[in-house]
Amino acid sequence: MRELQKILADIQTIDLNVVKQSKNRWDNIAKPLNSLGKLESAVSQMAGIFGTDDFDIEKKALIVMCADNGIVEEGVTQTGQEVTAIVAENFLDEKSCAAIMCKESGTTIRPIDIGMAVDTDRVEKRKIAYGTKNFAKEPAMTRDQAEKAILVGVDLVSEMKNDGYKIFATGEMGIGNTTTSSAVCACLLDKEVESVTGRGAGLSTDGLKKKIELIKYALDTYSPDKNDPIDVLSKVGGFDIAGLAGVFLGGAAYNVPVIVDGFISAAAALIAVRLCPAAADYIIASHVSAEPAGMMLLEALGKEPFLTCDMCLGEGTGAVALFPLLDMAMAIYKKMSTFGETDIETYVELV
Numbered sequence: 001m002r003e004l005q006k007i008l009a010d011i012q013t014i015d016l017n018v019v020k021q022s023k024n025r026w027d028n029i030a031k032p033l034n035s036l037g038k039l040e041s042a043v044s045q046m047a048g049i050f051g052t053d054d055f056d057i058e059k060k061a062l063i064v065m066c067a068d069n070g071i072v073e074e075g076v077t078q079t080g081q082e083v084t085a086i087v088a089e090n091f092l093d094e095k096s097c098a099a100i101m102c103k104e105s106g107t108t109i110r111p112i113d114i115g116m117a118v119d120t121d122r123v124e125k126r127k128i129a130y131g132t133k134n135f136a137k138e139p140a141m142t143r144d145q146a147e148k149a150i151l152v153g154v155d156l157v158s159e160m161k162n163d164g165y166k167i168f169a170t171g172e173m174g175i176g177n178t179t180t181s182s183a184v185c186a187c188l189l190d191k192e193v194e195s196v197t198g199r200g201a202g203l204s205t206d207g208l209k210k211k212i213e214l215i216k217y218a219l220d221t222y223s224p225d226k227n228d229p230i231d232v233l234s235k236v237g238g239f240d241i242a243g244l245a246g247v248f249l250g251g252a253a254y255n256v257p258v259i260v261d262g263f264i265s266a267a268a269a270l271i272a273v274r275l276c277p278a279a280a281d282y283i284i285a286s287h288v289s290a291e292p293a294g295m296m297l298l299e300a301l302g303k304e305p306f307l308t309c310d311m312c313l314g315e316g317t318g319a320v321a322l323f324p325l326l327d328m329a330m331a332i333y334k335k336m337s338t339f340g341e342t343d344i345e346t347y348v349e350l351v
Contacts, residue, residue: 004147007154011252014048014281022047028338033347038306039329042284046167046257049282057257057330060323061108061160062098062169062316063247064091065153066123067115067239069176070134076179076211078202081117081131087173087315088116088123098171098315105323107169109316110160114152115174115239126152128239132180135218139235140180146234146242153246154253161254169259169286169323170247170268171316172240178291181267183215183236185293187226188270189300193219196293198312229274237271244268245275252279259319262289262312266297273301287311287318 022044027033034040047053066088068081090096091111094103102109113123117131128149132140141149157168178200185196193215199208215236224232233242245268251258252272260269260283273280285303288294290312298305306325311318339346 004150007249007253008276011249011276011278013278014045015051016048018051018053019044019048022053025053026333028340028346029332029336030339030342030344031336033349036329036332038304039325042326043329043333045281045284049255049257051255055166057167057326059165060106060167060169061110061165062102062171062320063153063156064088064098064109064111064171064173064316065114065240065243066111066173067177067243068117068131068174069180069238070132070140071136071179071214072176073134074136074210074214076203076207076214077175077200079175081175084173084175085116085118085120088113089120091173092122096315097313098317098320101317101320105320107320107323108165111173112152112156112243114149114243128152132238135183135222135236136214139222140237141234141239143230143234145239146230146237149239149242150246150249153243153248154250157247157250157254157256161256165256167257167259167326168247168251169316169319170244170261170265171319172244172261172264172314174238174240177238177240177264179211179215180236180238180241181264182211182293183218184232184241184267184271185297186215187219187224187232187236188229188274189293189296190226191293191296196296198291229271233271240264241268241271245271248272248283249276249279252276252282255282257282257284259322260285260301260303261316261319262287262314263291263294263297264314265316265319266294266301270297270300284322286322289318
């Protein structure tokens, strides 16, 4: 695997000249100017990512990073770690929400065991360890483990691009990962823990209080450096977050767009962008999570969501939900007549 610092150094901003070419192409399509709003912007952004205004996104994939979190020992979730492995297997049997949505949208789903507490028969293994440590007792992982987990995501994007994939959605599965994500957000966003921490999959009021107290304890005890995202990740993060951060960096390194899903995915995106600000150019936000820090994260990333459905499931469901909209936008972009091909007078910007 290439060294992370070399990958970061090689990432460039997208081609703004091609973005402009794509916008001009939109402006010549026989419809009111800018009338498809964010759909037009997303297509032009993707043109800049690909370096051409003539591209397609036909081959899609959802990468789901699956990992367990030691903090679950403290009772911060409704269910135990065994659920992570069960759902990871369900992705392959179309027995999860994300898998069903992938089938409906023509998307390949690829669950990755980057750190599950148990091995399963079919989920692809790129395991860093059998779950993170319990950050109520010790840092979640070593710095070396955090970097290796990030590189798993980068390498997956490289491999799948070589297999013809043009766009990626991001998803995760890991009981306890709203706790790790809240800890990461509190540090990176410099926010009070209470303001970024929600009930996750359904904690009681007492459970939420305990979750907040544990995060505060870890941040106070280990003092993660908000200016060093890998330090934050290693002390209070998860392998799923690290792997997804790598997917976002891989998109930037290999010139493919990556869709942010919800809370955990956006926390990973923020780590990627804090490591390399240019990576933001390659990221598209699908929706705003119903978790308390959902909009905070998007604002920190400089992104606006396409969907406001009050979703908070994870797995990549929000990111995959965006694919049909992007497909429709691409169909218009490629197939609709221009003003020159019709009898409609060209629209112009009025001031």
